[in-house]
Amino acid sequence: MDETVKIPHYKLFINPMDLRELKRDVWIDAPIPAQLTVEGKKLEIDLSYRGSHIRKFLKKSYQVSFYKPKVYRGAKQIHLNAEYKDTSFIRNKLSFDFFADIGSLVPLSHHVFITLNGRAEGVYLEIESVDENFLKRRNLPDGAIFYAVDGDANFSLMSDLDKETKKSLELGYEKKWGISSDDYFLQELIFKINTISRADFEKEIIKYINVEKYLRWVAGIIFTANYDGFVHNYALYRNGETGLFEVIPWDYDATWGRDVNGKVMEADYVPIEGFNTLTARILDVAIFRKQYRNLLEEIMNQQFTVEYLSPKVEGLLQSIRPYVLQDPYKKEQINDFDKELEVILKFIEERKAYLKRKMNNLE
Template sequence: MCKYIRLFLLLCIVQYSLNAQQVRPDDGYLFDQTIVPKIEVYLSQDSLDTMLLPTNVRSNHEYRAMCIITKGDTKDTINNIGLRLRGNTSRLADKKSFKISFNSFEPEKKFKGLEKLNLNGEHNDPSIVRAKLAWDFFADAKIPAARVNHVRLHINNEYRGLYLNIEHIDEEFIKKRFENTDGNLFKCLWPANLNYINSDPESYKFTNNGRRAYDLKTNTVEDDYSGLADFIWRLNSSVTNNFQCKIEEVLDVNSVLKAMAIDMLTSNWDGVINQNNFYLYEDLNTGKFHWLPYDTDNTFGIDWFGIDWASVDIYQYANRLGSDRPLYEQMLTLPEYRAKYTYYVDQLIQSYYNNSVLDPVLDDVNSMTTPFRIPDTYATEDYNWSITDFSNSFGDFDDAHVKYGLKSFITKRKSKALEQLDDYDIVPIMTSLKIVHTESDVQIYTDMIDDLGIESVILHYSIDAAEWNESNMALNDDGHYFATIAINAPGFLQYYIKVTDSSNQSRNFPICGNTEINTGFFPTPNLVINELMASNSVAVTDNNGEYDDWIELYNADNVDIQLSNYYLSDNSENPNKWQLPNIILSPDDYLVIWADEDGSQGDTHANFKLQKSGEQIGIYDNTDNNFALLDYIEFGAQNTDVSFGRRPNGVGEFEVLDFYSPKANNDINTEVKEVSSLNLSIYPNPTSIEIRIDEKYIGQRYNIANTHGKILTSAIYDEAINIKQLPSGLYYISIVGGGVISIDKFIIVR
């Protein structure tokens, strides 16, 4: 059944967005770009000496340590971390690279939402900024990329030098950038050339140097390579045999073409074209793969092959290190994709990759990092680079494998790329698509770009397999192309969008066939958000004894509800943010969800927290019902240890409750008229194992608190209360019922 709360959100459910991923999260605490934080690591000297032995440089053994992170006046100490060497050739360098793991000895432990930090010495780069410059370029172009900043590293009170702190690519990385976060993440290392082997997914699990070339990092129990095998088969299909239809079903083509352009402009030769150093993320909801860059230090003119990377033809870039690079070769063989690649190169040069934009950035980095590079003696040991070399490497430079300074490389690469550009006229590019469902219509929003301008956007559609219709998608006030399709009842919609540009080139989206979606909403159960606490300091503990924010769900229906069919979210644009646990909730029953971002503590721990300052929470149906809204609350600023709940219970509006009542009826708090002390008839008292109180309190909630008022236990009374877990001392027990708070005290003696 539909409920009356928050009518606008109830009737407007966003189903799908083409660019739903948040491709560049905020820098946050650990990737501050305005200062150079200090990281101190302490471990036993024996452990450090053993780690650095030449015979151990290939070891991934983690040594127990602690670290202190200092940012200005703020200092954080993190105990019980793991420290090890990281990298490939950098393990042989004098200036080592290190990995800090917060969760090595305490599973699921995080610091500021992260499990690991990669501290790279950048021994091959005199400027110690090339990798950061490349990562930032990808991120600014809306390609999911790691966050990076400079830090100064000390180990056992020895200054190890100026380092790059690079965000680790793992499930936490995916959660911050993609709406659908349960997909397959593959780390692709040499020789991951994306060439077709055969149709057997097991064939792509081959190993090299003791690890898989396509190494699945998530969903390892399922170990499913079928999607990867299918993607590689499609990628290697003949470009004359329906290639675009095949590849666009499983690959974010426009993002890949843009990333290829950045790869070329930064001369990132140690990635896809070297069959090495990239990730693939398979979104299991959309079925599409996304290419993620990785390990971008061999860029901006670093060369080991005698190749002038600033002059390489932009269309022959992938062939400089060998043939059989299907991702590049197939993309650039197709005229439409080659034109888009050319367009991206041109646009990136005009908007970002030029000296007027990047020279001031490089000057700021040079100025900020020089004080910490001067005492960095480890930076001089591998190639004898001095502080003068460091400074010159930002401008003009030529030494050993570093053939250019950064500014001079950018100047030449930009100039040569512009000389090599084809003339182009791209077909329209769709950059976003959003579907909004209501009970009476379907609203479709899209964004398009074209080098010469868009002439028309036409929606072709059929409702419930009836005749096909057309609707002109006009620009709305927000600058999106928009159309509305009226519906009378739940059903299905088939559609495609035809876009024509000013040179009369047309493109259908999808390129082949059409898209089919469900429409309207089927009835939903009466599952409600009944109570919440957005700032829990000493009120209620979870199953781990922690004071987490919490949300109480209540089955106000007359039938059982299978909760795993539904989702809980604090973002209406991402309704399937957290799937409810596999629990059947009976009528008139309650479930408390702990909003602590820590699923390792149990199935009732959500992947988001509540904001004390106020936010939104919604319960949503699954994709089969277009994520129909079951219940929704938008709340303002909350007080600590005060709950916000419905009165009357399960059906009323939200209000501040006099007493919190998780897993209980909110109405018991409505009319507390007096406080009655010392009348619960506790026995035995003193006690050591259990206490009992008057049987009239059976079925009512009790709270046990210590002498400081901290609630230690909260449950429903049922004949006896087990207190074996509490130490000796004086305690208070309280019960709210019949408009009266009853309080008494008891003593535990052992």
């Protein structure tokens, strides 16, 4: 690798027999043993494919669990995303940085270049696992973490998948960290969201959800325009000291003007009011709706501007461009990559114009 480039080089080594087993069935979650070398340090790891529909892509995404040592740089697990459908490679990273800028909890992320048994695999985004180490790194109180694994994580009693009453209040979630009794708090949350009366909702919901932080999460989805963001692509963290749930964004490549297939998405595709049961109920409360409107206006004047975001977008694109030229799956599309700055900045302008037009909906 060229010593002048800025992003880390991760060297993956897999026994050919194990690699054949990994490739035999992309839907198998069982990990294989592998070795990862980072800055000269050799790490023994367990490796598996990650994601759902992305497993069918030519360029695979991986989940890495550290084996020896068990913890590396404060993490026991990391995710390596191929960002295969994102022409820019930066939408996930740009989204996480944006969420952080507006006051949300987010996983750390940075780009790396991966070789597998000496052959280039290309540009990847390393994403921090949202688990107990995520909490420790930020000196946050211990608490339960639940991943929203499918569309049933819609804060409703009705299934988003089959439109029938859910058979379990935990449907759509997978516990990443916590104890068995934490399941009760998730069940109680979903139950209360759907059964508190309209008259009591304002004073009761604040016993279960950090509303201010929830609205920041909603705002992040609205500005980045993540269509799946309201019923998927997030983690729930129950703060063990306050007892309140917070939401952590996850999987934000289909944003900033492109959909999950990498196609251009219209700036008005995600409505300003969002969608899911909890968001609808919170925005039904006048004081919360005003709080949300003020928050959108504040972010629109500060972080969601071309002036603020343009240098961030340009900096990310420039830092990975030398690697894109070495990515065997994407180097032939460098001309498309070079147009992404314009695509993203155009989206920001058009999305902002749409949101300004719709601000009266929140009065």
